[in-house]
Amino acid sequence: MKPELEQLVHRAQQLYEDLDLAAVRTWKQAAPGRKAIGYMPIYVPRELMHAAGILPVGILGGGDRLEIIRGDAYFQSYICHIPRSTVELALSGRLDVLDGMLFPSIGDVIRNLSGMWTMLFPGRYVRYVDVPQNFDPKVGGAYWRRELETLQGDLTRLAGRAIKDDDLRHSIAIYNQNRQAIRELYQARSWQPWVYPTSELYLFLRAGNVLPPEEHTELLRQYLKLAPLEEDRKEKDHSRVVLVGMFCEQPPLGLLLTLERAGCWIVDDDLLLGMRWLTGEVEVEGDPLANLVTAFLEQSTATASRYQPEGDRGRALVESVQHNVAEGVIFCAPSFCDPALLDQPMLIAALDRESIQHTQFKYSEDTGQFAVIREQAGTFSDSIRLWSEA
Amino acid sequence: MSATKIYVGIDLGSTTTKAIILNGAGDVLGRGITNSRSNYDVACAVARQEAFVRARFALIRTVLGREAALAAVAKGFLPALERTFHLQQHLDQLDRLRQALRQAAAAPRHRDCREQLHDRVESIVAAMREKAPALYGELAVRKSDFFRDLAAADYMHLAEQHSDPKRVTFDTLCGLFDAAILSVENSTGDGSFEHHISAALDRTLASRPAWKQSAEQLRAAVETARLIELKETGTVGTGYGRQRLPFPKEQIRSEILCHGLGAHALFPRTATVLDIGGQDTKAIQVDANGIVTSFQMNDRCAAGCGRYLGYIADEMNLGLHELGPLAQQSRRRVKINSTCTVFAGAELRDRLSLGQRREDILAGLHRAIILRAMSLLARSGGVRQEFTFTGGVARNPAAVDALRGLIKENYGQQTLNISPDSIYTGALGAALFALRGDREAA
Amino acid sequence: MSEHSVEKEQSMLLQKQMIAGHYQALARAPEEGRKTVYTFVPGNLTELLRSFDLLPVLPEINALQSGMRKLSAGYIAEAEKYGHSEDVCTYVKCDIGMLKKGNISPTGTQLPNPDLLLLSYTGCFTFMKWFELLRQEYDCPVAMLHVPYQADGKIHPHHRDYVVEQLRSEVIPMLEKISGRRYDEDRLRASLALSVYAEDDLVWVLESAKNTPSPIDAYFGGVYYIGPIFSAFRGTPEGVEYYRTLRQEIEARLRDGLGPITPEGSMGRERYRLVVEGPPNWTSFREFWKMFYDEGAVVVASSYTKVGGLYDRGFRHDPDRPLESLAEYCMGCYTNLGLPSRVELLESYIREYHADGFMINSVKSCNSFSAGQLLMLRQLEERTGIPGGFIESDLVDPRYFSSANIKNRIESYLQMLEQKRGTKVGA
Known part of the structure; x- marks a missing residue:
């Protein structure tokens, strides 16, 4: 690896490994009165926080490096892992740097975690972000606008400054740039997954959890520029696969590495979906709140936690397979993740209709053993190649 | 003939059954333990009998203690008598094993080699009888207190010598033993004090000139103790199998309450109790009187309990007691996230194949188990001064180290109590309930 | 009888x-x-x-x-x-x-x-x-x-x-x-008007458990009582009739000082009054119930009987505001409330129904109920000073009902309550 890229990857890796949120602390200390708010996976309107001068911080559990000492005391064995490590992070003081937490509507566990937060940390700002499941602008749209207004009011109080429309327009533009950079990166990886291995791309995406969007966009741009300069990144006889099911509890990095080493190029995924929730740009001109509402109603990505009035679960997945010229799908869901696991049979039915190959396994964010997954993914990749040759 | 009131506590656990006998002052007179096997009634009877035997010996000690003239002789005599008594019990069991083996050898499927089989069994048992006294020698270290384990070790060793690949195979002999030991274990036999004391006494007195000289006084003392009537005034049963005990409902207490009270009796300043047994883990908070104020148990999966260590030991081909010391040698603990019993073997093999060191993996496993226990403790209300650790896992030094460290990190410095008799904690609590019940009735 | x-x-x-x-x-x-x-x-x-x-x-x-x-x-x-x-x-x-x-x-x-x-x-x-x-x-x-x-x-x-x-x-x-x-x-208004009658009677029945001894079991019996109103019969004449009949029966039991009816007849002496959070197990429902009534434990209030509406906290369907009240009904259902509200409700039940203890039956299936229950347990213990019991099972998967394990916990819990009370083996 050339030193420039190596340095860049190193930085992303450091940010990823930093469970103490040092980057957030540094950002806050750089100017008096700065505030930061955490949010759990999937969609929250980060633009509103940004416009209030608040740093939105993505909290995605503790991964595989955090030892759970206190967090397990709050969860039965049949509940997924992310709330345990998130509570552990908070109880160990690592999240003290945050001035509030937003819990998006992603499933009952994260929803209930919002209430737990209220009880565990009285006095801290907590909000459950209940996005509309009705996409009629006059119905779901009107509701969502009121919710956004309420959130805006809360953030105004928290930040101690009003959020002006121009601030919000500016923030929308900033996030449009960020989304654009991520889209370009995903597109580039889809073309040349050997140039942008997912185990690396993931680190750069994750950096966006703790960096201000401007800085994150810049980081992504640099990565886009530097990765293609690596001469030893060559195409290999791998299978092209789409990963599904990782929209909430994140897989350990070792799992992504394992899949790639087992012969799978990941050409699309639902990792860190919150950053990529809106599939297009948000209109900058005009009423900014209305623009955020419209974007949510019309441009939300298809995922398990979002209702699809038109039915046809799986269409988006089939489209992704086709668009990215993938040869198969790997369902990779966290254990006990009801949304992902209940979605699976529907997605599988859609794939079967199109004769798209698939395989499935479960993980937890702290899975430490990949032998079985390596075996399974390797076999899957081989079978795809044999199948395509036949 | 004098009489003394006694109180019996029985703890019918998933792995072992324990019995405790207390006198009216709450002092422990006798303890008994046996493996729970498939027959709880027998396990209960065996543990009780053992506790009664020990209680008699405690009485003999008291009687001898009163006679100053005998003090010097009594010192060595009593332990010798006790060892000889247990040897007698052992020989008696061997006789029953012999009978059972002969019966098993007579099965139709051994028709072709019945006679050879018969001869081999006789030779094996004879050799076992010869080896028996050494098991109960003064400095002997027995690997187990259970007849099953002791007999199995000897038998397997001898069976190897007495088998041949053609007529009487090792497998055939093993099969006989499995059938025979089951029938021996599932009947109580008579291991009582009354049954064996006289032979044991004769044998012991004859073994040393000094004891022979004082034979009369010693016999008299044993006789005095033998005649004391043990009035079983109260009995309380507890443990996982307590519903199977033939006791009326009022005489049954949950093991949680018994554990709390038992721990309080062992260490009167106990506020928090952690018990890690074979199948479950319990975190208990007690008040200043040993009354339980809250408790939590592990969920339906046995991950992180003693049984888990058992699987690991089997998988590594180690004795259970060897795990802890090996883990303590670790210098680079491996982080283990899952204590799932089902996956334990696979995970272990996988890690070993990756080149991770046994001791480092073991250190990680011990920590993982204790982390699960920490969750239960937190759920039950935390760790308060003083903290008492009981159950089989409390005898594992690596587990204790891990616990001590985590307690200190999370709850500050706390006194950690571990009793060598902690396996009897539940039975002790049960016996104390029997005693309290009698006092209250009075 | x-x-x-x-x-x-x-x-x-x-x-x-x-x-x-x-x-x-x-x-x-x-x-x-x-x-x-x-x-x-x-x-x-x-x-x-x-x-x-x-x-x-x-x-x-x-x-x-x-x-x-x-x-x-x-x-x-x-x-x-x-x-x-x-x-x-x-x-x-x-x-x-x-x-x-x-x-x-x-x-x-x-x-x-x-x-x-x-x-x-x-x-x-x-x-x-x-x-x-x-x-x-x-x-x-x-x-x-x-x-x-x-x-x-x-x-x-x-x-x-x-x-x-x-x-x-x-x-x-x-x-x-x-x-x-x-x-x-x-037509909707007319139906909603009928709902109110049934709701009033249901609330009366549920609140009869405030009496000592309680004439009902508000969990194991309660799941039967909520049957018609939670399913197809709210706002129907049959529903109204059912609740009127039920109320009369309970009134009679109350007059006669009788305890709840169980599958084995009238319950014996009421020894423990419990509040229960979480749905019951259905595959071993009778056996589960027996573990309670055999010990003289009566559930005096439960949250499960509020999943189809929190009528006892005053909500009624309103013929004058038909759609609005239907909307409020939906939003007020128990599992649609944040955890702090759930804790408050349970706390008030423990106090209002003079409960000796509370128990959580945590079901594997239902994250909506179960995620956070261990914190609820701790919060309730802190607020009421009463220790809580925690058992785990499932709704309809018999693989998750470990009878011996659950019985052990229930017994241990009840014996602990008794011991604390000092009625039998006090210090």
Whole structure:
């Protein structure tokens, strides 16, 4: 690896490994009165926080490096892992740097975690972000606008400054740039997954959890520029696969590495979906709140936690397979993740209709053993190649 | 003939059954333990009998203690008598094993080699009888207190010598033993004090000139103790199998309450109790009187309990007691996230194949188990001064180290109590309930 | 005793007839040209459906009935064969399995296919996945009713407006289309007026447990009492009749100082008064109940009996505000409330019903109920100074009901309460 890229990857890796949120602390200390708010996976309107001068911080559990000492005391064995490590992070003081937490509507566990937060940390700002499941602008749209207004009011109080429309327009533009950079990166990886291995791309995406969007966009741009300069990144006889099911509890990095080493190029995924929730740009001109509402109603990505009035679960997945010229799908869901696991049979039915190959396994964010997954993914990749040759 | 009131506590656990006998002052007179096997009634009877035997010996000690003239002789005599008594019990069991083996050898499927089989069994048992006294020698270290384990070790060793690949195979002999030991274990036999004391006494007195000289006084003392009537005034049963005990409902207490009270009796300043047994883990908070104020148990999966260590030991081909010391040698603990019993073997093999060191993996496993226990403790209300650790896992030094460290990190410095008799904690609590019940009735 | 058991049987019989009748009506629906709507208990819109002459089918009730009749294990296995994970909600799997095996109702009658799936998305994320799965099976329309979560336990006006708007713009037009009838608000009002009678009587019955001894068990008995009003009979004359009968029976038990009726007759002396959080286990329901009444433990209040509405906290359907009150009803269902509100409710039950203890039955299937219960336990202990009991089981998967384990915990817990009370073996 050339030193420039190596340095860049190193930085992303450091940010990823930093469970103490040092980057957030540094950002806050750089100017008096700065505030930061955490949010759990999937969609929250980060633009509103940004416009209030608040740093939105993505909290995605503790991964595989955090030892759970206190967090397990709050969860039965049949509940997924992310709330345990998130509570552990908070109880160990690592999240003290945050001035509030937003819990998006992603499933009952994260929803209930919002209430737990209220009880565990009285006095801290907590909000459950209940996005509309009705996409009629006059119905779901009107509701969502009121919710956004309420959130805006809360953030105004928290930040101690009003959020002006121009601030919000500016923030929308900033996030449009960020989304654009991520889209370009995903597109580039889809073309040349050997140039942008997912185990690396993931680190750069994750950096966006703790960096201000401007800085994150810049980081992504640099990565886009530097990765293609690596001469030893060559195409290999791998299978092209789409990963599904990782929209909430994140897989350990070792799992992504394992899949790639087992012969799978990941050409699309639902990792860190919150950053990529809106599939297009948000209109900058005009009423900014209305623009955020419209974007949510019309441009939300298809995922398990979002209702699809038109039915046809799986269409988006089939489209992704086709668009990215993938040869198969790997369902990779966290254990006990009801949304992902209940979605699976529907997605599988859609794939079967199109004769798209698939395989499935479960993980937890702290899975430490990949032998079985390596075996399974390797076999899957081989079978795809044999199948395509036949 | 004098009489003394006694109180019996029985703890019918998933792995072992324990019995405790207390006198009216709450002092422990006798303890008994046996493996729970498939027959709880027998396990209960065996543990009780053992506790009664020990209680008699405690009485003999008291009687001898009163006679100053005998003090010097009594010192060595009593332990010798006790060892000889247990040897007698052992020989008696061997006789029953012999009978059972002969019966098993007579099965139709051994028709072709019945006679050879018969001869081999006789030779094996004879050799076992010869080896028996050494098991109960003064400095002997027995690997187990259970007849099953002791007999199995000897038998397997001898069976190897007495088998041949053609007529009487090792497998055939093993099969006989499995059938025979089951029938021996599932009947109580008579291991009582009354049954064996006289032979044991004769044998012991004859073994040393000094004891022979004082034979009369010693016999008299044993006789005095033998005649004391043990009035079983109260009995309380507890443990996982307590519903199977033939006791009326009022005489049954949950093991949680018994554990709390038992721990309080062992260490009167106990506020928090952690018990890690074979199948479950319990975190208990007690008040200043040993009354339980809250408790939590592990969920339906046995991950992180003693049984888990058992699987690991089997998988590594180690004795259970060897795990802890090996883990303590670790210098680079491996982080283990899952204590799932089902996956334990696979995970272990996988890690070993990756080149991770046994001791480092073991250190990680011990920590993982204790982390699960920490969750239960937190759920039950935390760790308060003083903290008492009981159950089989409390005898594992690596587990204790891990616990001590985590307690200190999370709850500050706390006194950690571990009793060598902690396996009897539940039975002790049960016996104390029997005693309290009698006092209250009075 | 005998006289009361006869009276008791009257409400029981009535309920049995109502349920059997409803399943029969469902079986006849296709030939009679009646349309059916599948929907959920929390946030159910029975009066609205009835006002269109539509018949409700409640898959949750089918699942729990299948559990009680020992059919669920086979259904769950069937669903898992079709690729459903062992990890997920067993109500869903039981329902899917039942469907795959011919959609025979727990009473043995044929269930009609839905003409509409009314996805009253209230308090449970899995509902959405459940009906998406059914939609694939039946290829029928879905009406989504998104009921916002009451994270802070308050009903915000714009939340109510949102639900009412969805009723007007999504649900009612769909019901009109399916039924071929126009929305008749007067008919809805008349039905809602009937609901109020039943609600009043139900609340009276539930609150009778404030007496010592309690004439009812508000959990194991309670699940029967809520049956009609949580399912197809809210706002119907039969529903009103059932609750009037039930109330009279309980009034008589109260007069005579009798304890709750159990499957083995009147309960003996009331020794423990408990509040229970969480749904019961259905596959070993009788056995589970017995573990309580054998020890003299009576459940005086439970949260499970509030999943279909928190009537005892004052909510009533309101004929004068038909859609608004339906919206408020949906939002107020127990699992749609934030955890702090749930803790407050349980705390008030412990105090108002003079409970000696409280117990949480944590079911593996239901994250909506279960996620956070261990914190609720701790909070309740801190607020009331009473230790709580914690047991784990499942709704309808018998693999998750470990009888010895659960009995051990219940007994240990009750003995601890007794010991603390010092009635028997005090210090």
